Amino acid sequence: MTKISTNEIDIVKSEKSRINDVDFDNLVFGRTFTDHMFYCDYVDGEWQQPKIVPYQPITIEPSARVFHYGQAVFEGMKGYKDDNGDAWLFRPNDNFERINKSAARLAIPEFPKEYFFEGLTTLLNMDKAWIKKGKGNSLYIRPFVFATEPAISASPANNYRFMIICSPAKAYYTAKLRVLFAEKYSRSANGGVGFAKAAGNYAAQFYPTNLANKKGYQQIIWTDANTHEYLEEAGTMNIFFRVNDTLITAPTSDRILDGITRKSVIQVAEDHNLKVEVRPVSVKEIKEAAANGSLKEIFGAGTAAVISPIAAFEHGGDVFELPELDNSYALQIKDHILNIQHNLSEDKHGWRFKV
Template identity: 75%
Template sequence: MVETNPNEIVVVKSENSKINTVDFDNLVFGRVFTDHMFVCDFENGKWQDPKITPYQPMTFEPSARVFHYGQAVFEGMKAYKDDDGKIFLFRPKQNYDRINKSASRLAIPEFPENYFFKGLETLLKMESDWIKPGLGNSLYIRPFVIATEPAISASPAATYRFMIICSPAKAYYNKPVRVLFAEKFSRSADGGVGFAKAAGNYAAQFYPTGLAQKKGFDQIIWTDASTHKYLEEAGTMNIFFRIGDKLITAPTSDRILDGVTRKSVLQLAEDLGIDYEVRPVSVKEIKDAAEAGNLKEIFGAGTAAVISPVSAFEHADDVFEIPQQENSYASLFKKTLTHIQHNLSEDKHSWRHEVK
């Protein structure tokens, strides 16, 4: 069934929904996808023909540039539903701005704001039944763009495809994580693409993260590429440290992703009267604090991870267990953040965006 909605987005509805085959109580992150997807192509110098179609495989030529030169960027967002059935996004303009910032760094044309929001909101209204109410439930949203031109000369593509797919989600991590401080491998370097959500950033992490997992760790906290003396971010989240009652996190740079959850945590810290500093954080400082008993918490912050406590870290064969805090900052931030996202508390900064 083909329709054209008032926003000039062609909609092709799926004949049969697969929602009744999904066990929403036992979801594996990023493995189940909703019935529809948003698609828009860049051809002849402009983005055109936005449409929503049934979720389905796509066909590309083997010479499509994305396969050879990695011109691909993405975003991570979530939609939430309150007990009245209203759908909310959390600071979506931040994600829109960031995907275009990422795209520009990889010589990909920026995507129009009206297409982004009209396409996203139309898709979410169609997939409303996939968004379950209740804390811990959400619909993970993956906007992304890839180079589709069939040519293998080493230059930017002339054609691209922008897409949005959705996946029902629960917690990314269901228990505190154990992390390894990087000593050899690097996530990014000065002047590189660390600040961008470029697909290759994540592919390059898989090998060293796999080595860490073989040692019994879940993630790596990356250190600066020049000296490996300063802690920067983890593989799927920005990272925070609590020494005494002070919260500390590294400043963003061209090596570190400017996380939406990260900046929200900093604003919440200010709202809650929690002392915090944004400054370089050295490995030595954290190890010294752990040895002295002053390191109270480490936790990660990200769209998929939300707030994820760290239970232990290792560096140079030194392992430090982090005792669980009775009234942790991590639990306070998670509760405050998720209550805003699910329309359960005041939204003093107007972070919620209702999909109407």
């Protein structure tokens, strides 16, 4: 290993890349990781010298507070490579702002912007070969921070670790999804942490999602915790409904994640003169639209999948199959976003960030 010191980051390079051992045509999402990882520790009230080292296990004490009180938040973002071999990020400043917003809600100290971007771009340049060309190929990037202080007292930790790891990816969902509208379980509640990318939010979804899987559904569309009458967010995605020629999505709140892909979908739709309504969406409204044929599409939007069309939904024992469309809004918008991400079309909103 070769150690390099810079003003901002201490770097230890891997002696040999593992890239030649990877079958990029048969990737399983989130199971393969690049040669290096970034980390930075928070000790004595300050973020310390950031480091990049070969990807490896970490040592942490059993009493680390993350295991006992759940102080952990994360982000999901992607790197892309264009036909010229240049690497790009998509709206990374939104990810930076959101992870610090999530951290603040869990009483975790915010991470410095210069460390975030210097660490991210340095790491991606070191592992740039792992980003493959072609639409649908990407490098999934996972920044996260967790409490490391060894103490099992119920209060915010004094020590934390911020990390970035990367995983090459292809399409996340390849088939249309069948979903269940939630009637009993809730993803989040008023005044809670639903807007944050807190690790525990996802853990709490697994049990009801497992129940849905047993019924033949891949995901749940969550309803509001008070009445279960309003549709809010899917398991790992924001959700859109097309009724006739209008796209409808729920407004963000302290229950709903302010998705970066969600914001991009709304903007792209408006750029193409599609009507968009951001307002509460009731279960009753969508069931009635499905019954009378005015519900044309439902699709999820998120970093991992970009856009995930939905084929059918169930609620209250009623099952509704959605029509097959040759030129759906979902696929039109997905293609437009992918073209921006891969530097294949104009980026008039300044979303691309060159690495």
